[in-house]
Amino acid sequence: MNSTAAAKPASRSSLSDEGYKQLRQYGAVALLVGGLILTVTNGMSWGYAIIGAWLGLLLWKPLHGILVFYSAISVYPVLRVISISLRPTDGLLSRSLDLIPPGATFNSFVELFTEEEFLRWVWNSLTITVAVSLIGIAISATGAYAFSRWRFPGRRPMLIFLLTTQMLPASMLLIPIFVIVAQLNLTNNVLGLVLAYTSTAVPFSIWILKGYYDTIPPDLEEAAMVDGCQRMEAFYKVILPLSTPALSIVFLFNFLAAWAEFLVAKVILQSNAVMTWSLGLNELIGTFNTDWGKYAAGSVLVTLPVLLLFMWQSKYLISGLTLGSVKG
Amino acid sequence: MEFSGLSGDVILGTLGQILPLIVGIIIGIIALEVGMYLFLARVVKTKHALPFTLLAPAIIAITLFMVYPLIFNVLLAFSDLKRSTFPCYSPVALGACELDHLYGLDYAIKNFTDVFFRVRDGEILGWGRLLRTADSTFPVLLGRTVMWTVANVIFHFTIGMGLALIMNMKIRFKGIYRALIVIPWAIPGVIVGLTWKQEFHAQYGFVNVLIQALGGQAISWLDDPTAAFIAVVFVNIWLGVPFYMVMLLGGIQSIPGDYYEASEIDGANAWQRFNRITLPLLRPIIIPAITLDVIWTFNRLDIIFLITGGGPQESTNILVSALYNAAFGPAATQQLGFAAAFSIIIFLILFAFALVWITTSGGLKEIYDR
Numbered sequence: 001m002n003s004t005a006a007a008k009p010a011s012r013s014s015l016s017d018e019g020y021k022q023l024r025q026y027g028a029v030a031l032l033v034g035g036l037i038l039t040v041t042n043g044m045s046w047g048y049a050i051i052g053a054w055l056g057l058l059l060w061k062p063l064h065g066i067l068v069f070y071s072a073i074s075v076y077p078v079l080r081v082i083s084i085s086l087r088p089t090d091g092l093l094s095r096s097l098d099l100i101p102p103g104a105t106f107n108s109f110v111e112l113f114t115e116e117e118f119l120r121w122v123w124n125s126l127t128i129t130v131a132v133s134l135i136g137i138a139i140s141a142t143g144a145y146a147f148s149r150w151r152f153p154g155r156r157p158m159l160i161f162l163l164t165t166q167m168l169p170a171s172m173l174l175i176p177i178f179v180i181v182a183q184l185n186l187t188n189n190v191l192g193l194v195l196a197y198t199s200t201a202v203p204f205s206i207w208i209l210k211g212y213y214d215t216i217p218p219d220l221e222e223a224a225m226v227d228g229c230q231r232m233e234a235f236y237k238v239i240l241p242l243s244t245p246a247l248s249i250v251f252l253f254n255f256l257a258a259w260a261e262f263l264v265a266k267v268i269l270q271s272n273a274v275m276t277w278s279l280g281l282n283e284l285i286g287t288f289n290t291d292w293g294k295y296a297a298g299s300v301l302v303t304l305p306v307l308l309l310f311m312w313q314s315k316y317l318i319s320g321l322t323l324g325s326v327k328g
Numbered sequence: 329m330e331f332s333g334l335s336g337d338v339i340l341g342t343l344g345q346i347l348p349l350i351v352g353i354i355i356g357i358i359a360l361e362v363g364m365y366l367f368l369a370r371v372v373k374t375k376h377a378l379p380f381t382l383l384a385p386a387i388i389a390i391t392l393f394m395v396y397p398l399i400f401n402v403l404l405a406f407s408d409l410k411r412s413t414f415p416c417y418s419p420v421a422l423g424a425c426e427l428d429h430l431y432g433l434d435y436a437i438k439n440f441t442d443v444f445f446r447v448r449d450g451e452i453l454g455w456g457r458l459l460r461t462a463d464s465t466f467p468v469l470l471g472r473t474v475m476w477t478v479a480n481v482i483f484h485f486t487i488g489m490g491l492a493l494i495m496n497m498k499i500r501f502k503g504i505y506r507a508l509i510v511i512p513w514a515i516p517g518v519i520v521g522l523t524w525k526q527e528f529h530a531q532y533g534f535v536n537v538l539i540q541a542l543g544g545q546a547i548s549w550l551d552d553p554t555a556a557f558i559a560v561v562f563v564n565i566w567l568g569v570p571f572y573m574v575m576l577l578g579g580i581q582s583i584p585g586d587y588y589e590a591s592e593i594d595g596a597n598a599w600q601r602f603n604r605i606t607l608p609l610l611r612p613i614i615i616p617a618i619t620l621d622v623i624w625t626f627n628r629l630d631i632i633f634l635i636t637g638g639g640p641q642e643s644t645n646i647l648v649s650a651l652y653n654a655a656f657g658p659a660a661t662q663q664l665g666f667a668a669a670f671s672i673i674i675f676l677i678l679f680a681f682a683l684v685w686i687t688t689s690g691g692l693k694e695i696y697d698r
Contacts, residue, residue: 047541063494064501070491071508073566078511080534081523095537117333127346135353142361143386150379158383165394166620167678169627171651172671175664176397176404178656183418190345199393202386231378260516263630267656273338278518282634285522292526299519310514311507 028056047097078303085109085296092293108293109301116284118298121277124190125259125302128276131194132258133251136201140250141243143202144209145235149218162203170263173200178267188271196264201254208253212246213239252313259306277302357385404668406436411662439669464642464650470677473626473646476561480625481618483565488572493602495573496580506577513570521634524563525550528635553643556636560644564631572617579613580606615689619682626678647674 035052039045058065079099086104112118181192216239224234262278269275284295364384368377407430409417416425441447444466446456455465495502527533528549536546549559587605629649638645638653651674655667
């Protein structure tokens with residue numbers, strides 16, 4: 001409740017600071033009241049109250065003040081897109097900062113489905129994304145295991161090559177792939193895109209998985225093999241189940257990357273039939289006009305599932321990325 | 329029955345393309361593994377039969393879809409492929425071809441020279457124009473890329489570290505703060521780019537509305553070169569902070585508390601504890617994170633492409649966005665041969681940097697050499 005809890009790690013607090021702390025609390029209240037007064041005198045513009053309250057928080061509990069400020073920066077653009085998706089068509093071009101617009105309506109969502117081929121875009125993206133994630137995992141799970149458990153000729157050069165692929169500018173692969181796809185007349189086919197995404201996803205997946213396998217003691221498979229398992233049986237029955245966190249990170253990363261990919265799809269897919277949502281939304285935003293509402297509605301719909309997936313998996317994500325890095 | 333562009337036929341059509349691919353690849357992987365294992369173990373009799381078998385699918389995929397395109401890219405640098413000569417390079421004759429040979433050293437010399445210089449009749453006239461304006465020369469683009477990368481990485485690291493340190497203290501609502509701060513990371517890059525582009529609109533975007541509400545002057549973010557560059561850097565910083573915060577917080581939390589207690593007894597102040605305990609112990613996380621961030625930021629073009637498209641007057645183009653524009657953008661006539669050469673130069677710059685940085689800092693050693 002008191003500010004020493006927050007200030008203690010900074011080790012600046014001592015008993016003589018009590019008066020100072022009291023002063024800060026009074027200052028915070030004064031700022032809050034001042035903001036409210038300005039709000040009332042300026043015709044109920046709540047901006048003053050919000051700024052006053054925040055300055056008060058910053059004075060009273062500086063750390064919370066900083067975190068609230070940064071959280072607001074992170075979240076506000078997102079809330080703003082939601083707010084725009086709810087605007088009525090005639091109120092789209094407004095300078096209002098209200099989060100719930102006057103005359104809020106779901107019209108933009110209805111128009112998105114009826115006037116645009118939104119469902120088809122999402123369906124195309126979804127099939128590409130699921131295919132890439134599944135194929136990526138299938139290819140990298142066993143490869144990473146080989147890198148983790150065996151020393152064989154060519155291992156080091158191959159690992160270094162995988163590292164190097166992370167440095168390739170996207171266009172360096174895209175130029176030849178575009179030429180090949182165009183020559184084979186495969187533009188407007190999702191297969192080309194699936195293969196292009198998978199090949200870029202595999203190196204990073206192998207890295208993450210190898211790092212994770214490395215932290216699982218080899219004794220576990222050896223024990224299983226003593227019990228009569230074959231090596232591969234031990235891999236499928238012992239290692240894979242233990243690697244669920246890493247497998248979900250890899251799946252999630254590949255899913256997010258393919259789901260939101262834009263620049264490669266823009267070059268390879270050119271007809272409306274195979275358009276992904278990223279291409280579709282980009283067309284909606286071509287000019288600053290009434291399509292802004294439809295764009296915002298579409299953004300909300302494609303982002304929410306990913307956001308929920310991300311939040312749900314974030315525990316794995318964090319542990320998987322940093323696991324075993326710090327040896328205290 | 330069709331709704332919103334989706335009908336039974338469309339669904340079946342896509343599944344007809346995708347399902348055979350997935351099933352085919354998985355059956356292919358199994359068949360390949362069994363066959364290859366039997367071959368290596370029974371015929372070749374190598375003791376590395378199992379690891380090579382396990383690696384085979386990855387090696388085949390990477391060779392077909394990465395190594396082969398890269399080799400083809402080098403070949404393209406030896407070609408005069410652009411929109412007008414596209415028919416020449418097509419296996420099916422599509423029309424008249426004005427070239428007498430398709431690949432040659434003369435093309436390569438021209439492509440690589442064009443990246444750096446403007447040449448007429450064998451005489452170097454100055455730096456080459458990579459795009460439309462005279463300002464988009466190689467040194468300008470390289471300088472801007474370095475500025476873009478350095479600004480991003482410094483802010484990513486300092487803000488991410490600051491937040492991680494605060495989040496590591498005994499503070500309430502930690503879970504809520506973390507969930508909120510991580511949000512930018514989870515939003516698809518296209519949405520981030522397009523949304524911020526709208527919000528930088530001079531009149532209706534919230535950035536200017538806020539600035540004016542606070543008594544400032546409206547800024548024409550997308551028309552003013554300096555403002556546009558600040559805008560794209562800001563968005564990319566906004567995007568990258570969560571990654572650092574998550575990585576660093578995970579690292580800080582795994583440092584045993586005893587270290588801090590012991591140093592506190594010895595009278596170390598907060599800065600000394602940070603400098604002598606936190607930073608050194610976080611090194612195995614900080615160095616790889618910065619290395620990856622430098623590489624990703626150097627190569628990251630989606631934010632720039634979506635928000636400014638490299639404009640106004642090419643003032644926000646970095647190397648990779650100029651490359652994309654030269655190869656596919658509206659600004660150029662798809663000069664693919666030249667772009668292939670340009671892409672090789674860009675890769676070599678990054679590779680040289682990475683080589684020096686990794687060998688001097690020892691970064692990434694922990695990752696591939698455990």
